[in-house]
Amino acid sequence: MQPRSLDEARRLYPAIGFALYAMDPKGPVTLELLDPEVSDQIPLSWTAATEARVWEQAFPPTPIEPVDQGSFMPPEGSPARAELAAAVDDPTAGLASELAAELAAEVGGLFD
Incomplete structure (x- = not known):
């Protein structure tokens, strides 16, 4: 199932850590995922122009x-x-x- 918001992602995948941010005004949106059960894991990261697009990249339909x-x-x-x-x-x-x-x-x- 493809989450469409941070709240929905946290409900669907409670064991995964999420970070969703846009540091530059009008800049790209970044989504990072981290599984705390995997030691020394580098967060998975996606960047896109919009929040909707970054969710689509991380969770394809x-x-x-x-x-x-x-x-x-x-x-x-x-x-x-x-x-x-x-x-x-x-x-x-x-x-x-x-x-x-x-x-x-x-x-x-x-x-x-």
Whole structure:
């Protein structure tokens, strides 16, 4: 699942440390991740023009998977199915409707 904010990233990945900053006015945004369980780890780092783009770099969207005609749900065990199930299981994330709409748009809608 792709976090879209620092709060969401901290909720989805509670064991990972995050730093999100922009040091220069109107300059690039940097996101750093650190796993405290990995000793002597250098933080993973991404830099982009916007916060949205830096999140996309660090957590790329789930690839689109073909869905059988007449079927709404992606195949069992697929990353898209896991992402959709996680969003539905946690309605506070606010992603269930977004994911369903994205999926429906990619497969031609629910009622086609």
